[in-house]
Amino acid sequence: MPSVTLTVNGKKATADVENRTLLVQMLREHLGLTGTHVGCDTSQCGACVVHVNGVSVKSCTLLAVQAEGADVLTIEGLAKGNDLHPMQAAFRENHGLQCGFCTPGMVMSAVDLANRNKHPSEHEIREWLEGNICRCTGYHNIVKAIKAGAEEMAGGR
């Protein structure tokens, strides 16, 4: 079994995995980071989005062995203790989540969008979210939350 070492949320993490083990399985089943979710088997839903080397990636589309040496950020690594990241805070403030299942992927995806585009328009946010499915919110409040979160991250309001 190959041994894979990653930096996850700033800490080195090593696990012996099968060749076929996906990054999301390594995170959830080997490292106990169950904040990252699996909602489908065709890389459609985006519940498993994490950051790999600073960009959002569906962690079901990557084998764990392909991520060897990568710097991975999951939803567990976003807040500083009890202080939510501005994007997390914006989701809370704007009721951008209901059941919470798609939320980690949504937030991680949104943070990547805001890193690339400091002032995304509603249209740009909706286009960006094409790879993240939510069944609860109708996206209305997710879009509002991302707009607010991006503005907060950009340092203005």
Added chain:
Amino acid sequence: MSDSGIGAAVRRKEDFRFLTGKGNYVDDINRPNQSYAYLLRSPHAHAALGRIDTSKAKAAPGVIAVFTGEDIKVGSLPCGWVVKFKDGSPQHEPPHPVLAQGKVRHVGDTVAVVIADTKAQAKDAAELIEVEYKPLPAVIDMADATKSGAALVHDAVPNNICFDWAIGDEAQTDAIIAKAAHVTKIDIVNNRLVANAMEPRAAVAEFDRGTGEHLLFTTSQNPHAARLLMGAFVLQLPEHKLRVVAPDVGGGFGSKIFLYPEECILVWASALVNRPIKWTAERSESFASDAQGRDHITHAELALDKDGKFLALKVSTQANLGAYLSTFAPAVPTYLYATLLAGTYTTPTIYAEVKAIFTNTVPVDAYRGAGRPEACYVIERIVSKAAQELNIDPAELRRRNFIAKDAYPYQTPVALAYDSGDYFTTLDMALKSADYAGFAKRREEAAKRGKLRGIGVCSYIEACGVAPSAVAGALGARAGLYEMAEVRVHPTGSITMFTGTHSHGQSHETTFAQVISDRLGVPIENIDVVHGDTAKSAFGMGTYGSRSLPVGGSALVKALDKIVDKGRKIAAHLMEASEADIEFKNGAYTVAGTDKSTPFGAVAFAAYVPHNYPLETLEPGLDETAYYDPKNFTFPSGTHIAEVELDRDTGEVTLVNLTAADDFGTIVNPMVVEGQVHGGLAQGVGQALFENTVYDTKSGQLVTGSLMDYTMPRADNLPSFTVGTHGTKCTHNPLGVKGCGEAGAIGAPAAVMNAVINALGAVGVHDLTMPATPEKVWRAINGRKAA
């Protein structure tokens, strides 16, 4: 209004854990020495089972056990509702085994289970099971299933008809239709949908040999009902030895109400192999095994007089039940459907008949709205069609037929009695916010750009807050539908509340806490709401049918009343005053007309440290339980208006605007209510424009078996919505609440389709079936029949 009481847009208590990855969903749970189950499912829609050879699978690495229907001799999955044929005889209830017995009846039917050390080992070993299938002709379409000589899904069910039920007076309805000034006729298909909660179903079961106790973690909307049905009917386990926990659940929309084979198999097998077992559905399994929704074919006729007043409605529906009777399946196309056919109107005479049909497809049961969206779609499509035929504005035709504001309680001809409502105000609100008056100008402008623009109105009603137990029982329910609440005040005045409802996105942890905070004056951060564990909440019927606040919230108010009353006795003792003189408000007991006051917390403390306490007449402690059985259904209503543009070249439908004006009675948290409406609207739009469950009509293969094939609404398919509310209070529950969870999914499909068909009117097309995909719309515009 306090900043955390009823009416405040309190930010949610549950969000911190969900936003930081600390949610506790079933698949996040791992038990020591856990093994994994994988279900081998039928690749055939209909086949006799020959020999099943599991020897190679049993010898595969890591495999602990392999079981087939031969091994698991337990009870059938029960059905919770009995509907009768027109002649009074009961529905057919063929057995629903947890693992196939002799025959498989749909693609995805459970054939065998493999239990192994790892998920991958279980899945690999399942491939080594050799199953001798003898394929049989499958019936997929309802029309084929009811033809004479059709293959039978269940040998004991003639013509595949589970029941043929009716409500209303057929002869009278026919007589009125025969001599009416105008009759509008319509044929409707209500497309089959897959709930697709983002969290796939999952379960973890374990058995403690020391105590003889079974523990099941499962993705359920109603863990107590799951325990009762599984324990009493399938596995013969008493309740005190079966604990069911539904922790954080990632959406349900109805699909997680029902008792499923997998969770029963896990509880049964975990005792046999003496190890915890986990099972998590892959999305493709969800498609092939979660109960699906809708799937009706309907012919309806509406009789009108020369002024456009509705005289009579006749509805004939065929409802597809799939291969087995799911838990509440019979109630959905009958008592949750035909009883709503009066809609918001004074139609005096209604007759409806419903034929429920077995086919070789995944079972069909409640999906957000459950019966009410189907009823709303029939009424609101036929009313708009009548308006078009009679050249009356569709909003005006609705207004002309609405039940008057002062007519409540209003008895409909189809059993229900509406307690309150005001359809005129919500219609006017929606017309105003949608700028209905300015539509003609927008259509002209769109036409200049080569687009067909349409507007659609839908004035819905729903029956929620299920349900008065005696009424439900008389109509065939095998359960009561009350709710339980326990309010446990701790010695220092903080509170834990236990409910039998279940929150899987609905925000009960916040909204129930608001009700408590409002009543007791306790800060919301000192209140926790606990749900989803049969070992914690005494009982409960769970969450569906927009019942949690109307029924569970009412139980909560009753429990709070008991707390306040007991506190009054304690306060009277502490302040040496007469109980009759004690008032309770703003979190304190006061002696009327004096400045004597004791805060609620001090009363709670005295209840647990009863040094100065009326022990002769009052027990210590401050912990009260209440059960509430609703007196009637609640009747949320409102108007939804959609505006669309169709592209003549591509057939693509752009939803430009969706406006909702709803009456939910009292609103506890407007932010949460808006969120519920948004989500419902998106699902309604999904049904109208995108979603459809397609089976190959010969082989019975599920063509739309993944998220790559089944079109879920995504962010870039939808606009932001315009929502508003106008509440008329429910008259028979203490909060005056009606429920808001399903409205969007009920009203939006007809609003959107009325808009699409309104746009198509410009090219002479006056009908289209859901979903209005680009292909269908393009063919409609270009006059080509579907391939």
